[in-house]
Amino acid sequence: MYYVDGEPIADTKAPDGPIETRWDRRRFGAKLVNPANRRKLTVIVVGTGLAGGSAAATLGEAGYHVKSYCYQDSPRRAHSIAAQGGINAAKNYRNDGDSIHRLFYDTVKGGDFRSRESNVYRLAQVSVEIIDQCVAQGVPFAREYGGLLDNRSFGGAQVSRTFYARGQTGQQLLLGAYQALERQVAAGTVETYTRHEMLELIVVDGRARGIVVRDLVTGEVRTDFADAVVLATGGYGNVFFLSTNAKGCNVTASWRAHRKGALFANPCYTQIHPTCIPQSGEHQSKLTLMSESLRNDGRVWVPLKAGDTRAPGDIPEAERDYYLERIYPSFGNLVPRDIASRAAKNVCDEGRGVGPGGLGVYLDFADAISRLGRDAVEAKYGNLFEMYERITGEDPYEVPMRIYPAVHYTMGGLWVDYDLQATIPGLFVIGEANFSDHGANRLGASALMQGLADGYFVLPNTINDYLAAGPFPQVDADHPDAVEARTAVEDRLARLLAVDGDRTVDSFHRELGRIMWDYCGMERTEEGLRKAIELIRALRDEYWQRVRVPGSAATLNQSLEKAGRVADFFELAELMCIDALHRSESCGGHFRAESQTEDGEARRDDENFTYVAAWEWAGASAPPVLHKEDLSFEYVQPSQRSYK
Amino acid sequence: MNLTLRIWRQPDPQNKGRMITYRVTDVSPDMSFLEMLDMLNERLTLEGEEPVAFDHDCREGICGMCGLMINGVAHGPERATTTCQLHMRQFKDGDTIDVEPWRARAFPVVKDLVVDRSAFDRIIQAGGYVSAPTGSAPDAHAVPVPKADADAAFEAATCIGCGACVAACPNGSAMLFTAAKVTHLGLLPQGQPERRDRVLDMVAAQDEAGFGGCTNAGECTPACPKGIPLEVIGRLNRDHLKATTRPTR
Numbered sequence: 001m002y003y004v005d006g007e008p009i010a011d012t013k014a015p016d017g018p019i020e021t022r023w024d025r026r027r028f029g030a031k032l033v034n035p036a037n038r039r040k041l042t043v044i045v046v047g048t049g050l051a052g053g054s055a056a057a058t059l060g061e062a063g064y065h066v067k068s069y070c071y072q073d074s075p076r077r078a079h080s081i082a083a084q085g086g087i088n089a090a091k092n093y094r095n096d097g098d099s100i101h102r103l104f105y106d107t108v109k110g111g112d113f114r115s116r117e118s119n120v121y122r123l124a125q126v127s128v129e130i131i132d133q134c135v136a137q138g139v140p141f142a143r144e145y146g147g148l149l150d151n152r153s154f155g156g157a158q159v160s161r162t163f164y165a166r167g168q169t170g171q172q173l174l175l176g177a178y179q180a181l182e183r184q185v186a187a188g189t190v191e192t193y194t195r196h197e198m199l200e201l202i203v204v205d206g207r208a209r210g211i212v213v214r215d216l217v218t219g220e221v222r223t224d225f226a227d228a229v230v231l232a233t234g235g236y237g238n239v240f241f242l243s244t245n246a247k248g249c250n251v252t253a254s255w256r257a258h259r260k261g262a263l264f265a266n267p268c269y270t271q272i273h274p275t276c277i278p279q280s281g282e283h284q285s286k287l288t289l290m291s292e293s294l295r296n297d298g299r300v301w302v303p304l305k306a307g308d309t310r311a312p313g314d315i316p317e318a319e320r321d322y323y324l325e326r327i328y329p330s331f332g333n334l335v336p337r338d339i340a341s342r343a344a345k346n347v348c349d350e351g352r353g354v355g356p357g358g359l360g361v362y363l364d365f366a367d368a369i370s371r372l373g374r375d376a377v378e379a380k381y382g383n384l385f386e387m388y389e390r391i392t393g394e395d396p397y398e399v400p401m402r403i404y405p406a407v408h409y410t411m412g413g414l415w416v417d418y419d420l421q422a423t424i425p426g427l428f429v430i431g432e433a434n435f436s437d438h439g440a441n442r443l444g445a446s447a448l449m450q451g452l453a454d455g456y457f458v459l460p461n462t463i464n465d466y467l468a469a470g471p472f473p474q475v476d477a478d479h480p481d482a483v484e485a486r487t488a489v490e491d492r493l494a495r496l497l498a499v500d501g502d503r504t505v506d507s508f509h510r511e512l513g514r515i516m517w518d519y520c521g522m523e524r525t526e527e528g529l530r531k532a533i534e535l536i537r538a539l540r541d542e543y544w545q546r547v548r549v550p551g552s553a554a555t556l557n558q559s560l561e562k563a564g565r566v567a568d569f570f571e572l573a574e575l576m577c578i579d580a581l582h583r584s585e586s587c588g589g590h591f592r593a594e595s596q597t598e599d600g601e602a603r604r605d606d607e608n609f610t611y612v613a614a615w616e617w618a619g620a621s622a623p624p625v626l627h628k629e630d631l632s633f634e635y636v637q638p639s640q641r642s643y644k
Numbered sequence: 645m646n647l648t649l650r651i652w653r654q655p656d657p658q659n660k661g662r663m664i665t666y667r668v669t670d671v672s673p674d675m676s677f678l679e680m681l682d683m684l685n686e687r688l689t690l691e692g693e694e695p696v697a698f699d700h701d702c703r704e705g706i707c708g709m710c711g712l713m714i715n716g717v718a719h720g721p722e723r724a725t726t727t728c729q730l731h732m733r734q735f736k737d738g739d740t741i742d743v744e745p746w747r748a749r750a751f752p753v754v755k756d757l758v759v760d761r762s763a764f765d766r767i768i769q770a771g772g773y774v775s776a777p778t779g780s781a782p783d784a785h786a787v788p789v790p791k792a793d794a795d796a797a798f799e800a801a802t803c804i805g806c807g808a809c810v811a812a813c814p815n816g817s818a819m820l821f822t823a824a825k826v827t828h829l830g831l832l833p834q835g836q837p838e839r840r841d842r843v844l845d846m847v848a849a850q851d852e853a854g855f856g857g858c859t860n861a862g863e864c865t866p867a868c869p870k871g872i873p874l875e876v877i878g879r880l881n882r883d884h885l886k887a888t889t890r891p892t893r
Contacts, residue, residue, distance in 0.1 A: 058778040073699065074765050076805055077707040093785065129781070136781035138774045138834045140798035147788025165798060171706055172801060179773035186769040194762065217754055246701040280674040285682055286703045387705070390722070390729050393674075456778045504689045506682070551694045555656065556755045558697055559689065 002533065002578045006625035009263070009614060013462075014118040014418035019635055023122040026418065027461050031468035038063035039189075041467050042226040044211055046198045046253050048075035050170070050448060051431025052232025053177035054455030060184030062460060064467075067224060068181065068190055069213060071197045071248055071561075076178040079234060079246040080451060083170025084291040084384075086154055086162035087134075087448040089127040094151055098159040100124045105636050106157060107446060110336065111411075111439020112588035112604060113638040114266070114612070116631060118418055119436045126453040131163055133456055137176040141165050155292050155337065155444020162445045167291050167383050173448055177455070197561065198253045199492075200485045201229065201260045201427065202475075208257075208427035209475050210482065212489045216561060219554040221489050223482045227470040228426045228463060231257060232455065235410035235432040237270065239569045239576065240521070241513025243407035244276060244289040250565035251572050254414050254433055262422040263614035263627060265435035266412035267572065268580035271442055271589045272522050273408035274340035277391055278360040287406035288391060290363075290384055292444050295333045295340070297368035297377065298401070300324050302361050306351030312362055312400050323347055331643040338441055338589050338602075339643060341405035345522045346600075348404075355402040364400035405522060409447060411438040411589065412579075415614040415629075419462035420454060423614075426472075428463060430454035435612070440588025493553045496563045501546035505562045508543050512536065512566070512573060520577050525593045529581040533574055540570040575615055575624060582626065585609045606638050645671050645737035649684065651696055652744045654753050661753065663742070673733035677720065678703060678710065680732055681743075697756040705729040705869065708804030711811070712757055713744040718808035718867040726806065726869040746807050748816035750854040761807050763853035764821060770849035771842035772825040774834050793831045800827040802870045812867035815856030820864035822850050823880035824872045830883055840887035847884060 015022045015029070033041065041064050045056040048070040056068040070078060090103040103124040108115060131149070135141065141163050142150040154162035165172040184190040193213070200212035202223060210225035236251035237243035258264045275290045301322045303315055323343060325332045335343075344361045347353065354360045369377050374397060378385070385396045392402070413435040420428050420436070431451040438446065475482060519525075519532035543566070551557040586595040586602035587609065595603045610632075616625040646669045654661025668684050675683070678700050685695035701709040705726040712727045714720035720730045735741065743757065751759040789797075801824070809820035826843050829835030835842070851857075858877060865874045 054778070061777045072701060072707070072709060073761055074708075074805065076765075077701055077709050079702060079707070081708075082702045082704055082706050091784070129779075131784045132781035133776070133778060135784040135787075136774065136776035136834055138776075138797075138829050138832050140794055140801050140828065140832065142798075143789055143791045143794040145791050147790050147794075148785055165801075168706070168802060171804075172798070175801065179768060180776070180778075182765060182768045183773040183775065185765075192765070194765075244704075246707060247703060248701050281672055283672055283675045283679045283683060285676070285679050288704045387729070390725060391676075391731065393731070393733055460778065502690070504686050506686060548689055550689050550692065556697055556758065559695060 001623055002581060003623045003626050006616060006627045009627045009629045011116065011417045011629060014116070019117060019121045022118050023125055030462060030465035033464050033468050035063055039065055041065065041470050042067065043228050043230060043463070044069065044224060044226040045230040045232060046211065047078065047232035047234060047431070047433070048178070048181065049078035049080035049232060049234060049431060050174055050177055050451030051455040052230070053078065053174065053181050054452050055230055055232060055430055055459050056190055057177060057180035057184050058456050058460040059463070060187065060189035063189065066184070066190040067226065068192045069196050069198060070194055071216065073194055075181055075192060075194065076175060078174065079249055080174045080448070081171045082246065083448055084167045084289065085293055086152065086164035086169045086445040087130065087173065088154070088161050088443070088445045089131045089163060089449065090124050090161060091128055091131060093149065094160045096159045098161050102159065103127060103161065107437070107443055108439070108636045109641065110441055110443040112441050112641065113439065113606065113610065113633060114587055114631065115437055115439030117633060117635055122458065123437050123450060123453050126457045127449050129457060130449065130452045134173060134176050137180060139165065139172045139176045152293065157443070170448060173452065177452070198233070199256065199489045199564065201257045202482050202485045203260050203424060204475050204479060204481045207425045207472060209472065212485045214489070217556050219552070219557065221486060221493070223477045223486050225475045227467055227472050228428060230428045230430060230459065231414065231433050232430045233433045235413070236572055237407045237410050239513070239573050240407040240516045241509045242279065242284060242287050242517070244273060244287050247286060250568070252565050252568045255568040255572055257414060257422065257424065257427060259617045260424065261617070262424050262427060263415035263616055264412070264575065265415040265612050265614045266440070266579065267576045267615065268520065268583060268590050269411035269440050269588060270407055271337060271409040271411060272341040272405045274337055274344055274405050275363065275403045276406035277388065278355050278402050278404040280356060280392070288387070289406070289408060290388060290401070290403060292337070294363060294381060294384060297380070298333065298363040298365050299367055300333050300361055300363055302347045302352040302354060312354070321347070321352070328643045335643045336441065337444065338591070342522050342591060344405055360402035360404045362400035363403045365396060366400070369397065409442055411435065411440060411442055415612070419465065420459050421462070421466065426466060428459055430459050440590055492564065493560065496547070496549050496560060496567065497553060499544060499547050499549070501548045503546045503548060505547060505549065505559055505566050508539065508547060509562070509566045509569070511539060512569060515539070516573055516576070520580050523591050523593050524580045526581060526584070529577045532577045536570060536573050536577065543567065543570060578624065579613055579615065583609055583613065604640065645673065645732070645735070647671055647735065648740040650740065650742045651757070653696070653756055656755055657752055671732050673731070675732045676703070676728060677714070677730040677732065678728050697758050699758050700728055703728040706804060708806040711746055711806045711808055713746065713811060715742050718746070718811045719869055723866070724869055724871050746811035748810045748855070750816060750818065751807060751810060763855070764805050764807065764818070766853055767818065767822055767846055767849045768825065771838065771845040772829070774829060775838060776834070787833050789832060797828050797831040800824045800831070800872060800876050803872055804870060806869065808867045808869060809864035810855065812863040813856065814861050814863065815859060817858045818850050818855040819858035819877050819880070820868065820872055822846050823876040826880045826883060827876040830879065839883065840890070840892050843880060843883040844887050
């Protein structure tokens with residue numbers, strides 16, 4: 001028995017009626033807070049990526065007292081900074097038939113009908129304001145000679161709605177939010193706490209009222225309090241050890257909130273990105289994404305025959321298999337991420353992979369170079385080519401790139417209602433940390449859109465409705481709930497240090513990641529998932545007996561930081577596998593081998609699985625409780641995706 | 645390959661640090677520099693020693709968290725490359741490599757190779773932004789920006805705030821960092837209203853944070869992993885002069 005069924009849940013905050021006016025009506029229905037009262041209300045925002053940075057800045061501008069936390073040494077370093085491709089917005093500047101409704105439609109369809117229509121429609125509406133906001137901040141988007149903004153088509157979209165800043169869109173957007181945040185620091189509305197990690201949520205009288213943090217420099221564990229807590233702590237892709245996430249990305253803040261009562265939704269929905277640089281050996285510490293835009297001009301192929309070890313240039317055209325173009329003639333190399341990733345896995349499983357270990361496929365620019373010229377290719381992709389060469393030592397102008405899928409984004413996250421409030425009142429979750437907008441699969445250039453939509457425009461409106469009931473009764477460090485939370489953190493740190501075993505944290509993390517990649521990665525089976533759950537449980541037990549964490553808790557101790565994060569990854573990993581096991585359909589990034597069509601495509605099961613799976617923590621030794629939120633589709637009729 | 649590392653170890657800001665020698669064997673040329681340090685740290689952990697503390701996060705050259713002096717060169721021997729993107733194929737079997745933290749008065753050592761760069765945040769707080777509160781923006785196409793200006797602004801805006809420019813500068817000056825932001829915002833129409841106050845306030849914040857003055861030594865640009873050009877300093881100086889002679893307040 002892996003789980004038990006609980007009561008269904010409903011998103012009680014989403015208005016009904018015409019979808020175009022729902023967001024307007026919700027904003028009108030939400031209570032407001034008088035400007036003079038805002039400074040009496042404190043909001044803690046954890047995380048300073050696009051969602052957290054923009055939210056903290058905007059709440060500060062509104063006059064709230066904001067405390068912003070991040071584990072990095074500066075808010076500017078949050079991992080949103082690494083997003084390359086771009087940000088979608090339904091501006092229709094290209095007059096190519098785009099509209100809010102089309103972006104909404106594409107996102108619901110791209111999410112494989114596992115997201116909420118209301119949320120996605122709002123996201124598409126707000127998208128246009130994001131671009132205006134960012135331009136006003138001085139974000140240097142790519143422009144055309146006329147001085148207007150350039151757009152490109154991205155990740156399989158048939159309209160050009162992606163705004164970009166060369167291959168560094170995330171960096172430029174994040175710096176915009178960071179600068180707005182620092183402006184509020186100067187204005188005195190925001191206090192920033194860098195090199196601090198949230199290790200526990202403090203819940204008092206049923207409301208989220210504070211956090212326990214560890215100062216990563218001094219090791220001091222302390223509590224902080226507010227009228228509301230916002231988690232903007234990103235995704236949990238690092239459960240796989242190897243992913244495109246930054247090394248520090250972790251699930252701890254979300255997981256601690258989950259253990260305190262916040263439901264965790266759809267944990268098995270992970271996005272595996274098709275165009276990453278393959279692993280070069282056992283020493284690999286992370287994987288690097290090559291922007292998906294490369295697929296606009298690069299052609300993906302492998303040798304026709306298994307075990308062909310010739311250099312790519314020695315393989316004649318007739319003996320190459322441009323498999324995406326062959327299988328998906330209408331979309332070709334631009335099929336969505338999950339399809340491209342699984343197709344790469346399939347050809348490698350057939351023994352046709354290239355490079356070390358046969359875990360790679362070619363992404364070849366020879367045609368583009370002969371069609372457009374080397375200069376044109378360099379102008380478009382020069383920085384990406386350089387990055388590739390720096391990492392691999394190979395020149396992609398001469399030799400085809402090798403790419404392989406890697407874990408990139410997690411669509412699952414803490415369950416939130418339309419107001420982005422979790423099941424613990426006063427706890428709000430924004431950006432990748434929540435589950436709400438991408439369904440079972442996220443479209444390219446939509447993560448930046450969602451992070452900024454939540455942080456600049458959605459949360460700052462919806463949180464008022466909650467804060468209007470505040471300020472809530474004063475809580476301090478001596479409150480029993482605060483003492484209990486802080487003690488729990490100190491005990492856990494002490495336990496990790498006390499094991500003093502004979503294996504490093506990383507060795508466990510690598511092994512956990514391998515289990516997840518093998519059994520809860522691109523393709524999942526009932527048998528594999530059952531096995532994974534047993535392996536994870538055994539490894540977790542071993543972890544608490546054999547891990548070695550050197551040093552003390554009273555100083556900067558990076559091993560201890562990692563040890564706590566990995567401990568939480570173990571628990572999350574098990575829930576991911578349980579979620580993947582219970583969802584016996586294939587949808588979006590979740591492919592169950594038992595649920596496929598005759599020609600190997602994902603088969604969704606709308607009759608049985610048109611719901612959000614929101615999991616309740618029932619204790620370390622009890623199975624989690626499944627709460628279902630039914631999804632209904634009034635505006636976009638569910639259809640089976642076909643990219644053939 | 646086998647290497648000798650001489651690494652700066654310092655338990656905390658109060659205690660003095662020193663170089664300690666470690667030998668690492670079986671280093672793959674495909675490893676990144678940080679993966680090589682990971683390997684050393686795994687071994688130190690199992691041998692009961694404290695691993696070497698160093699800052700890193702994205703490991704793809706964009707977050708700006710990593711930064712080591714490698715043989716006296718900020719981010720090591722490869723041009724336009726952050727420490728995390730430096731690969732061991734740049735070194736030879738038998739090499740001895742010195743690994744030190746950034747050294748600058750404004751960046752005190754926290755532990756081992758970790759330094760405190762919060763002074764950069766304080767420079768940005770002083771004016772490294774456009775005041776555009778959320779919701780107040782006009783349509784993105786309301787003000788066209790000449791492509792050349794947008795491209796030049798972008799180039800300056802690619803600064804990752806790693807601090808290599810400061811570490812490379814004989815004066816420990818943050819001028820390249822500050823000038824990159826002044827240039828980025830000063831080239832765009834959105835940045836014009838605050839242009840003069842911005843440059844005065846950011847330069848003042850830089851001085852207050854303990855960075856040295858710029859004497860045009862030119863060591864910063866070659867050390868910059870993003871290749872921020874030296875000309876941004878010229879732009880800053882011109883803006884500063886104008887702002888001083890025609891102050892807005």
